Amino acid sequence: MHRTKVRVVDADVLDANDTIARANRDDFTRAGVTVVNLMSAPGAGKTLLLERALDGLFEDAGVRAGVLEGDVAGSFDADRLSLLHVPVAQLNTGAGFGGECHLDANMVRSALPSLPLSELDLLVIENVGNLVCPAEFRVGEDARIMVCSVTEGEDKPLKYPLMFRACELVIVNKVDLLPVLDYDIERLFANLDQVNPGVPRMLVSARTGDGVDTFRAWLAGLPTRPRGSQVPA
Amino acid sequence: MHRTKVRVVDADVLDANDTIARANRDDFTRAGVTVVNLMSAPGAGKTLLLERALDGLFEDAGVRAGVLEGDVAGSFDADRLSLLHVPVAQLNTGAGFGGECHLDANMVRSALPSLPLSELDLLVIENVGNLVCPAEFRVGEDARIMVCSVTEGEDKPLKYPLMFRACELVIVNKVDLLPVLDYDIERLFANLDQVNPGVPRMLVSARTGDGVDTFRAWLAGLPTRPRGSQVPA
Numbered sequence: 386m387h388r389t390k391v392r393v394v395d396a397d398v399l400d401a402n403d404t405i406a407r408a409n410r411d412d413f414t415r416a417g418v419t420v421v422n423l424m425s426a427p428g429a430g431k432t433l434l435l436e437r438a439l440d441g442l443f444e445d446a447g448v449r450a451g452v453l454e455g456d457v458a459g460s461f462d463a464d465r466l467s468l469l470h471v472p473v474a475q476l477n478t479g480a481g482f483g484g485e486c487h488l489d490a491n492m493v494r495s496a497l498p499s500l501p502l503s504e505l506d507l508l509v510i511e512n513v514g515n516l517v518c519p520a521e522f523r524v525g526e527d528a529r530i531m532v533c534s535v536t537e538g539e540d541k542p543l544k545y546p547l548m549f550r551a552c553e554l555v556i557v558n559k560v561d562l563l564p565v566l567d568y569d570i571e572r573l574f575a576n577l578d579q580v581n582p583g584v585p586r587m588l589v590s591a592r593t594g595d596g597v598d599t600f601r602a603w604l605a606g607l608p609t610r611p612r613g614s615q616v617p618a
Numbered sequence: 619m620h621r622t623k624v625r626v627v628d629a630d631v632l633d634a635n636d637t638i639a640r641a642n643r644d645d646f647t648r649a650g651v652t653v654v655n656l657m658s659a660p661g662a663g664k665t666l667l668l669e670r671a672l673d674g675l676f677e678d679a680g681v682r683a684g685v686l687e688g689d690v691a692g693s694f695d696a697d698r699l700s701l702l703h704v705p706v707a708q709l710n711t712g713a714g715f716g717g718e719c720h721l722d723a724n725m726v727r728s729a730l731p732s733l734p735l736s737e738l739d740l741l742v743i744e745n746v747g748n749l750v751c752p753a754e755f756r757v758g759e760d761a762r763i764m765v766c767s768v769t770e771g772e773d774k775p776l777k778y779p780l781m782f783r784a785c786e787l788v789i790v791n792k793v794d795l796l797p798v799l800d801y802d803i804e805r806l807f808a809n810l811d812q813v814n815p816g817v818p819r820m821l822v823s824a825r826t827g828d829g830v831d832t833f834r835a836w837l838a839g840l841p842t843r844p845r846g847s848q849v850p851a
Contacts, residue, residue, distance in 0.1 A: 428770025486750035537661025
């Protein structure tokens with residue numbers, strides 16, 4: 386009597402979000418687009434920073450960028466960015482009672498058909514302004530950037546540790562205000578090193594443009610993937 | 619043959635959070651303590667504002683205040699406030715993966731035994747810094763205060779509408795920085811009126827102390843409840 390071979394599959398440890406994040410990532414790989422997830426507290430200046438960094442990114446470095454804007458309500462930031470003539474899609478999370486306080490992989494996936502992925506080299510996903518939940522949900526990105534503002538106080542890495550741990554770059558924005566604030570940047574760095582030792586950090590002022598060139602070069606220097614790259618098994 | 623009377627109970631529309639919030643409120647009523655829920659984005663300056671407003675509240679107005687501090691991690695703010703010699707309890711939400719991004723009624727309830735409620739006239743609950751979820755969870759408070767900082771941009775009421783709708787007072791903090799910012803306070807007020815028409819608003823600088831007296835008087839003027847008040851049926 387023949388027996389068919391029984392294949393034993395161990396239950397995957399990935400939860401639903403990670404499964405969808407992996408599917409997003411496979412799509413990004415096939416399209417040859419590098420993806421960054423931009424996170425911060427509300428009002429830290431993500432949008433102005435993006436406006437400044439994306440302006441000239443194609444002219445300077447040949448990088449074709451697009452943006453996925455996450456907000457509870459409205460399309461104020463997307464409208465601003467669309468003036469740069471880059472593809473922008475708006476993703477609103479406000480369908481629930483007060484709205485979702487973060488993007489997850491499934492929300493991002495639902496917005497991908499609105500973007501011409503295969504014509505992009507870089508997709509920036511601007512997350513909902515929040516220092517807690519966005520860090521808990523991978524969306525298929527290659528890198529996570531955390532923007533903090535010097536107006537927020539030096540204690541934030543200790544009070545919101547996961548967010549500052551779950552990123553590859555910390556941008557300290559609004560440094561033009563340092564002369565009028567009681568803010569100790571060395572204390573911020575020490576707090577940062579407590580939760581994410583040695584994480585790269587960059588001082589910028591999106592308003593004056595100070596340091597934006599360095600950030601633009603960082604974006605242009607991200608590892609690229611040629612279109613049609615093979616998806617790892 | 620006798621029949622017992624059948625009592626028909628309609629399923630209560632309150633969800634679990636509201637049920638517990640009501641239990642908290644009954645406890646506050648019995649103890650004779652008025653409760654405010656203080657909400658803002660991270661770094662808007664809630665703690666410094668509280669330090670300034672509570673300092674002298676007993677001496678000036680005979681109000682005995684206590685504080686319940688909500689944070690993902692650490693007790694930095696509670697440690698600061700304890701210097702004022704008011705009862706302070708720290709409630710950390712970081713037990714989950716990245717921590718909870720808000721306080722809910724059950725978390726608050728778990729912290730109540732740490733506070734001498736019957737010796738207080740006013741309890742301030744400082745929520746986790748977040749512009750989305752704290753507004754979705756009543757905790758049994760009498761009033762909700764929303765603190766926004768002029769460093770965050772004038773668009774926040776439109777981007778996080780529930781938060782600005784679900785409050786009885788909006789405090790605009792850090793007004794000492796207005797001279798060095800491109801910030802249009804009239805635009806903030808117009809945006810505020812779009813989501814919460816006519817909501818009372820107060821301009822303060824917790825750093826310079828400007829406007830703090832007005833806020834202290836507002837706290838002192840909240841309706842009080844004598845200890846042992848009857849809980850409504």
